[in-house]
Amino acid sequence: MAKDKGTRKKAAKAEKASKKAVAADDKAAAKAGSASGPYTAAELLELSDDALLEAVQRQTFRFFWEGAEPVSGMARDRTTRTVDTPSDLVTTGGTGFGVMAMIVAIERGWITRAEGLARLTRIIDIIEPTTCFHGAYSHFMHGETGRVWPFSRKDDGGDLVETAFLFQGLLCARQYFDADTPAEKRLRDRITGLWGEIEWNWYTQGRHTLYWHWSPNNGFVLDHDIHGWNECLVVYLMAVSAPRYPIDPAAYHRGFVQARDYGPPSTYYGIELPIGPDRGGPLFWAHYSFLGLDPRGLKDAYADYWQHNVAHTLINHRHCVINPHGHKGYGPDCWGLTASDDPAGYDAHMPSNDNGTISPTAALSSFPYAPGEAMAALRHFLRKHGDKVWGRFGFVDAFNEGKDWFAETYLSIDQGPIVVMIENHRTGLIWDLFMRIPEIQAGLKRLGFESPHLK
Template structure:
């Protein structure tokens, strides 16, 4: 029995309230729950995207689905699946999914990933859930996507760490994940240079020519590349590739908040989330930044921009904030303080609970109270809304839903941070790149 299940059992014995299922309350009533019950309800409802809303043949995460119906195709997202398997661990730990159910779903996902088309060990951005064949992201993006692959393995390595039992099924799951992890040829994606390259395909080679420089969501790719047991990259790829970008410094101040690294005003907030669903930023430092300070400053700059609202967008304020990449009325865009068209994306604030819990809680309650009838649906919050245009998305996106569940859990218990940061290969890779962290065991 998990610690969470024991806590709930004890609560019932002692007559204390137990977390409420979101399905039982309309949004306005949900917004009035105590903090912990509200967070649990939001996590549980959002998990349905990855559990009930998964592509049925593979159990993997759809890229997106609609408010009232699922897509009539078998497109699955590799990075979204990485976030999704981490979300499933939250569901298992909190007793919403049984251990056996979770294990069976994860085995089914590996059954598809293991024989799927890959490119020097890296997977495409999208694939067919029924066959594992590539679903091209664009005309020339029809091969390996190293960043999406990094998001996938950030999740799968947490799965390997979580299922640590002695039974044959758990041992086999760990072995299969270890095998796939060892086959990613991170060093091959440097093209013999001092920087990772994002894409390669047998049809187009390196034609997209997209080097992975920072500062952005891609730190996890370099950590995994340095940690690889068979095909690692050296520290020079990180220092002379990712960190050589002009966006790395010097520190700048916005709204009297110092931002150690990053572009003007910090960029979209998913940069503080995607690499840090597994990497614990608390006490994580290298020669460039203290990453807790970095992510907290980034979040608060984003928040202050929305409070000050220099563009006069409808609805913005202390309880309605959060700019990041998401759907918007014109399609999809990376919203940020320096690229603000009035679109608020719930995941921006909700995945920022570790960094700004009071501001995130205010936003969560406001989204439910004011916009619940239009913004709250079968899989949690819809992707985005824009009061200027009276527009609410009809979509839920894997890469936005997953960080809501996982980062709220990291705020509550640190579950995924603990799992990821104790992985021996990750500890070795972080040390190799020059990071320090309270999690790092002595070399």
């Protein structure tokens, strides 16, 4: 009898908790369908895990939708908690991330397919006629005209890495907008045309490696060859996959993977890392190339990339738990080191370059690799810091508790991966789109990759 009573009490308690969760999620759904504005941190903490992910994705997407440069619809490089940047500076790689976020938004009903198509068409209207550099685009542009906005004094021409990130997004859009209608067919044809004009082989200088920059004013003077391990795996994949000006696979095998830090495996904090530098480097290396490129079951002669990305993430987490430098706030629920703003400006934060700055994008974009640790960080950020770290476009770029510093900025290259990688964790949407692209499938085979996606 006592046992039955206890069982009934437990059942009643569970039912009450379930009803509370449902009510909170119903409230979230009502808010999501209304124009009442963004969530507060306190409202987010009331939600179930799945509803919380939806809300974080949606509010972060606002950066690319409401916060976009108004003429082009392209992504601003950065904006602030309260006002949009007054200039028309836009970023090509960040725009590519935003395109993938837009596909997520359509699938989840935050915007309509027609609205997404119209925005993408506007983006193509700007980049199609603008100056390119052997088919590649500059890092920054004027959104109103498409003219180059120099990144630095000598970096005033083509940026191959930013171009690859842009087309990682545009090729996903070409795959997604597959309807037999004049507008969608026109979009596909325009993306295919621009994709075919990138002279990837020009950017090798006739050698067995790709070079990051070329300028008509300065040539290859920056002399920045692209070799790993870093965020550029997808650059080589796209260069090998290109329909008109591909590179020889030898550039990958004799250039990218021949860097000293590509191997052999090393062990940090008891976790084996297959490739990469000391303790793995900044976490964006596990994100940017893998917004589209699905690491699940992805292997070549050098690494199992799922195993590597998981290990990289867990090493980053473990470093923050052990906290060898004694930074305030670090722990199992407060982790994530990557490139972001910090109290002194901007830096690539990582275990070997750790100044106490936590970047929310690092943990949140790692949901596919460490979902439990990422969810713990998400709830901790909201519970501990509330609206100091949360605002109109989601989580601010970074914070440093030891210096009582909280960023006032949002950066496109940090907001985009949050939306896309959480979606890949939830549904695999962007991974499935990118891995179905015929040219990408052919390129993976040319490089000797294995993947469950390959036919």
